[in-house]
Amino acid sequence: MTTTTYPSGELPTDAPTVVPAPRMPEVGLRAQVTPWAAMGALVVAAGAVRLAQHATDADAQIAYGVAATAFVVAVVAAVAAGRRVHDRRLRHRLVAAVYLAASWLSVVSATGVSLDAVAALAILGTGVSLLWWRRHRIGHDFPATAAAVTVTAVGEQSLPVADDADLYVQRWATHLGARGRQFVGSVLADAQVITAGYRYTLELVPGEQTVEQVAAAVTTVRGGLRLMPGQDLIVETHPDLPAPTALLTVVTRPPISRSQPWPGPQDGFDPRHGCVRLGPFADGEGVACWRVYTADSIWGGYIQGAQGSGKSRFIDQIAMSCAASTSHPTIVWYGDGQRGDSSPLLVAHADYAATTFEGIYNMVQAAIRVMKINGVENRLNKQNGFTPTDARPGLLVILDECHKPLSAAENPLLATATQLGLTAIAREGRKVGVSLLMASQSVTLDAFGSSGLADTLRSCLLAGNGLILRSKTANAKTVFGVDISPKTFPKLPGYGYLCDPDPGARSAPFRGYHVTDELAEYWPGRITWRSLPDRQANMAGTHYARRHQAASEQRFADEMLLAMADAGTVEDIEALERSMDTAAASNTTVDVIDLGGAHPPVRRIEKFWQQPPAAPVLSTGQAKVLDAIRAGHTGPKDIVAATGYSASQVYNLLEQLTDQQQISKARYGHYQATAA
Known part of the structure; x- marks a missing residue:
């Protein structure tokens, strides 16, 4: 990424x-006077040396002894400073001070204490002590609260x-x-x-x-x-x-403490790098970007964030920036697992919007057919990969709240089929001009479905981009594979972390530009939202062709429901729901979707959730034991003799048949068949 x-x-x-x-935290005068105290101690030591020399008349011997001792102590002190002082600058100053003290004391021991020697010590000592005094200042008169700093x-x-x-x-x-x-x-x-x-x-x-x-x-x-x-x-x-x-x-002075408004689609998309500018990094040095295009490729990704994290606004920003790009023409399709509530902006303006599970499945299938026709064009034109042009724009398929249409519990009929189609787009769409952006509040692999394809879908999406926003869980490693805790992110809408970038790129926290309500109202109507070229549109099929009609029908149904609710006709609403349930229950089969002429035919699917459970398939051993019981061999010893199995095998098979409710105990040590 x-x-x-x-x-x-x-x-x-x-x-x-x-x-x-x-x-x-500041300190008092004790640390400030430490260098002066050390210099004073050296002067006192020099005076003591001179007294000893006058008392013994052994000036040379004492001077040599003092010099040797001073330099041994200096070496030991320097080694200790190297181990205990981690700041390199301060460590160098301390070592210099120790050797200066040893040298001065050695010279004075030989030449005697004088005002010139003391002055030289004061000047040199002050020079090497400047860094110490900078680190240990006299306390300032702070007010009760921290000082305010104006950051522009x-x-x-x-x-x-x-x-x-x-x-x-x-x-x-x-x-x-x-x-x-x-x-x-x-x-x-x-x-x-x-x-x-x-x-x-x-x-x-x-x-x-x-x-x-x-x-x-x-x-x-x-x-x-x-x-x-x-x-x-x-x-x-x-x-x-x-x-x-x-x-x-x-x-210490965060430039992102206050949100910055989205600069608009012209500055929101970087034509030189083919990416969407998301917002400034936390230190203000550079802008985080969502990669959309590289040489011969189009990329998608995955966004995870809790409520209030700014996830939907990021999607709006990416979609509008891509749709408005003239250097990298892009068509935007939008699906929402929450019936379009996540982004009314994209429901209204995307070329194709799907707000039901069936509609999302149809949209995925249409995208796969666009991939197929683009692949045919690549082969005939001997083209490797995909580069967007006005005649052949890229296609960005967005699926927000993806955990819902991929949930087998919420979408039992189409979850697996939808997951299969999404995986095909994420894995194969890069080189034929179709990318997939998925987003969810879920912090587990369930966001990608419950079958074995979940991890494949996850890894294919994260090969493009991965954006972590704030959530209530500390573990992002399950999905993103990084040891980052989104639970500790500051409560700033749009604060995020782009994970696992390519070498040389920053992987650092940032804050996304804010798409305000005013910007969300102003810009979409001024963007030319592209549609599929004729060839791709014909290949996409009936559902793409009647997408606007379907959207009008959905709006009409929503308006009717609101009118009935305003009129207080609750009984009519309940009667309508009951009649729909009765009509659905009267059929033994159900058409999942009407795929239309552009799609391969789909068989009518049995309403399996209302069918009696199928009889379990018995293994050879289970069937042989069951036949023996039905033939009158009801005890384990008789079954062993009739089947030729060992006693342990028979007991295991009897336990399995009991669990499957194929047999039951007639009395102690004897079994009977319960199924015909």
């Missing part, structure tokens, strides 16, 4: 947003304070990378200031830790870094360094 990153300058601007700035559009934000970047390095070392912590031995380093916060290189322990483990433990990492509500965290594989190295971005 693929996402595409664009320069942040391409993001649309928005009104300023006020978000809370993180309150940084991406590219206009004021940069975060560079000195605060090392705060998260310390927190990682203390709460996450220290001994006994979840990522012991890992190091957060190479702090970079970005517009939205800070970015680091996360060096994990090879052979013990992985980037995927960090992504799966994002809640723990947020706690370890002490992130504030509204701040975000992005964990990505490092594009340049060897595994297991991650890029970790702490978003």
Whole structure:
């Protein structure tokens, strides 16, 4: 799967947003005076050395001893700092300070303490202590609540304070990378200031830790870094360094805290990459994209999200962007397992809309026939794959709430047949110009049907795109195969995660553009929604040809039902339902659908749910034992003698026949047949 990153300058601007700035823990004067105390201790030690030299008249011997001891202590301290201090910059400064102290004390031991020597110590000590003082500031006078920071559009934000970047390095070392912590031995380093916060290189322990483990433990990492509500965290594989190295971005000033309106179909579709721009990444650096076209191919995908996650608006956005594209002409068909309630926009404007289980099946079959005729054209024209043109546009088939028409419980007659057709489109449509986008609230494989084709359908869809939105379950691995917890996503409509992209593309959280009610009312009427070319339309069959008539009939039926409800004629509604049930029950068979002349004939299907259950098929051994009982051999010993089976075989067969209600116990140790 693929996402595409664009320069942040391409993001649309928005009104300023006020978000809370993180309150940084500050310290008092004790840490501030530590470098001065260390320099004072060195001066006192130098004075003590000079007193010892005057008292013993062994100036050279004491100077040599002090120098040797000082440098041994410096080496030990440097090694200890290398092991315990994970921040590379601070570690280098500490090592420099230790060697500076050893050198100064050695020189002073030989030359004596003077004002010039003390001044030199103060100047050099101040230089190496600057980083320490930056990390340990005197507390600021914060108000009771966190300070407010005005964040404007991406590219206009004021940069975060560079000195605060090392705060998260310390927190990682203390709460996450220290001994006994979840990522012991890992190091957060190479702090970079970005517009939205800070970015680091996360060096994990090879052979013990992985980037995927960090992504799966994002809640723990947020706690370890002490992130504030509204701040975000992005964990990505490092594009340049060897595994297991991650890029970790702490978003302290989220540019997506306020939704950005959909820019419209012209900017919503990227003609250069053949994809739909979904919205900006959480750090404001680039835009997440839904791949639709690549060389010789058209792609679909799968969207999963709970109520209120923005799933239907994403579908509207993708559909309108594709339908309006002039560089990649695309026809949009729409099916909805909730009778069209998910997107009235697409029911009204898509070239073909299906809102019943039978209608969805018909639409799937019509799409398969379009695939067939496109394949014939490819063979005759010696064309490999599919490239959309005005004369031969691509076909995007959308099925929202797909778990309903694929449920054997809700759709017993057509669930399996519908699943078979959808799998064919997902598996074979890419190279003949037909793609499938499915979406559901279900977080399990049941969204793809209950038969063995469910996993095949899932994997074929995710070969194109996979979009995870917020849900109430923490497990996305069942469907998407990633250790991401959508339960922890912020409660922002349109906040999502594009999973498992191609190498070099970002797999990071983002927030989709918002298709407001005003935009949803304004744009569809200004888009030219394409229909199938004549050849493909003829091949699609009767149901495609009368799709507008069927939609009018459905609207008329809905209007009649509303009128009857307004008139209070509940008895008429109930009588109509009873008459329909009576008419259906009077027939021993039912026509599933009228496929029309363009479809192969479908046999009339028995109403199996009202038929008596068929007699079970007996195995050879079961039939032989049952015949023996009917012949009068009712005891196990007699059956053994009559059949030639062993005692254990006979007892097993008797148990099986009892479970199937073919036999019952007449009395203790004797059986009788219960079925003719």
